[in-house]
Amino acid sequence: MIPNELLLGWCREYGIELPQGAIDRLDRYAEFLVEYNEKVNLTAITEPQEIACKHFLDSLLLLKAANLPKGGSLIDVGTGAGFPGVPVRLAREDISLTLLDSLGKRITFLNQLCERLGLQADCIHARAEEGGQNPELRERFDLATARAVANLSNLCEYCLPFVRVGGIFAALKSKGAEEEAGAAGNAIRLLGGKLEGIEHFTLPDGSERNIILIKKISQTSAKYPRPAAKIAKKPL
């Protein structure tokens, strides 16, 4: 359904390697996404070339920006229909993937998707504020990521608790990333992080993508993440 050759060409251009069979699995992913989206709202992007560019290639850029060690672990917070986590896992069969979202209908979709694609992933129905206090998830991951979930300050409180010391939180953002990173300075520091840098990309459709990289340099205090109402009322 997606323009496979075009996507492969983009991957070559951006230096992203795909293992054998990944393009076929991405194609089946797109097909199921569009089919399921007719009954349950998952995404506004349904045109095949747009899915290839704005969902798949965009997600895969994470691999260009952040180092994910061989056999490492990735958590995608507020993953929605699986972005960026699922495309990244299809490109990196060695990693373990956890997909977390607060909406049950998204998790139902993801479980069915994993079954169809024969993909191993933990799909967790929880708010990030709760998941980050769960000892089985807290400070366990080499890489945490999120796209289109919240402003960077709140996102740091959602995501940094999941990251092990020495690991990375990578936030996928469009324009205004420098300003957001500046405004989140206090949150980054309080949560045990350090701004490593921002990787800039231009997608084939001309849109801007910035990936903000935050390294976890010390443990996050047990008081974070706070309950949702507190985060909303008093952002760090």
Ligand SMILES: C[S@@+](CC[C@H](N)C(=O)[O-])C[C@H]1O[C@@H](n2cnc3c(N)ncnc32)[C@H](O)[C@@H]1O
């Ligand atoms: C705009 S969608 C983005 C989905 C996906 N990351 C993408 O880029 O296509 C935001 C997603 O974040 C989830 N979300 C928002 N706040 C959350 C929270 N506090 N904890 C977990 N999931 C959350 C929503 O349920 C939704 O699926």
